Amino acid sequence: MISEELLKPLEELKDCAICPRECHINRWVSSKGKCRSDASFNIASICIHKGEEPVISGPKGICNIFFTNCNLQCIYCQNHQISDTGISRTSFRMDLNDIVQEVTAILNQGINMVGFVSPSHFIPQMKIIIQAIKATGYSPRWVYNTNAYDKAITLRSLEGLIDVYLPDFKYMDRMLARSLSKAEDYPRVAADAIKEMYRQKGSALHLTDENTANSGIVIRHLVLPRQVQNSLHVLRYIAEEISPKLHISLMSQYYPTARVMDHPFLYRELYNEEYLRVVDEMEKLGLENGWVQGIESKGHYRPDFDLEHPFE
Numbered sequence: 001m002i003s004e005e006l007l008k009p010l011e012e013l014k015d016c017a018i019c020p021r022e023c024h025i026n027r028w029v030s031s032k033g034k035c036r037s038d039a040s041f042n043i044a045s046i047c048i049h050k051g052e053e054p055v056i057s058g059p060k061g062i063c064n065i066f067f068t069n070c071n072l073q074c075i076y077c078q079n080h081q082i083s084d085t086g087i088s089r090t091s092f093r094m095d096l097n098d099i100v101q102e103v104t105a106i107l108n109q110g111i112n113m114v115g116f117v118s119p120s121h122f123i124p125q126m127k128i129i130i131q132a133i134k135a136t137g138y139s140p141r142w143v144y145n146t147n148a149y150d151k152a153i154t155l156r157s158l159e160g161l162i163d164v165y166l167p168d169f170k171y172m173d174r175m176l177a178r179s180l181s182k183a184e185d186y187p188r189v190a191a192d193a194i195k196e197m198y199r200q201k202g203s204a205l206h207l208t209d210e211n212t213a214n215s216g217i218v219i220r221h222l223v224l225p226r227q228v229q230n231s232l233h234v235l236r237y238i239a240e241e242i243s244p245k246l247h248i249s250l251m252s253q254y255y256p257t258a259r260v261m262d263h264p265f266l267y268r269e270l271y272n273e274e275y276l277r278v279v280d281e282m283e284k285l286g287l288e289n290g291w292v293q294g295i296e297s298k299g300h301y302r303p304d305f306d307l308e309h310p311f312e
Contacts, residue, residue, distance in 0.1 A: 042122070044082035069083060112141060120147065194219065226274075248287050249293075
């Protein structure tokens, strides 16, 4: 039996302003906000994912919960099958009891991390899922896997609840953020969001005996074709304005989806020399903690959400 008290966080969605879009839509009766999401538990997949950073996936993988739609709408998104707000998602509505059953079934396989992917517009639902799973006696570590288009004040409500923050830091170029993600304010919003995560967690990444993350932050940055300067500015901001001790996951895995084949620069893969310039800057800035992908990674990490197991 699901109590009214457990569902109380959903009250926020009656005048939704939980993400930077601040649509002020009543999601109990409408899905006409920027994210085109109602107050349901809209989940595209609950699955084991072994392709995250080593400290996130560990030897057995992480249980990832993929929310539908996205509040950012990057035109090159590799998860466009589930993130695109132009596609109806009613078939992805899940019952809370079913969510708990699927997650705990994965936890019973010896996995002890649960990640929420693209949760920025589903934070009330995320809080409910966490409390419902805790009520069954499970206590995994919780990972907030986000595009960083989050309000700092909303993130403050997660202090003590989230164990590991896993944000992207996509842009420091406002015009690039506007053209690729419809969010000119992304650089400021993401910087404030990551600074709030840093306030909560500091720069240290605390590990378990199995070398999986117990608490902390890992910042991801995907290098895009012909956008080396944007990447350099992102890394400089992290090193100079937040902390050079933070763990950075520098990614070379960009690949062009069919949706960007006519784009002026996103139509092609990342060149090796572009990526190496960013790697070189990372080293010069003293950003020594984290991971650098091999350029061949563009051939991996391509999910297919039409499959029961998208990453297999």
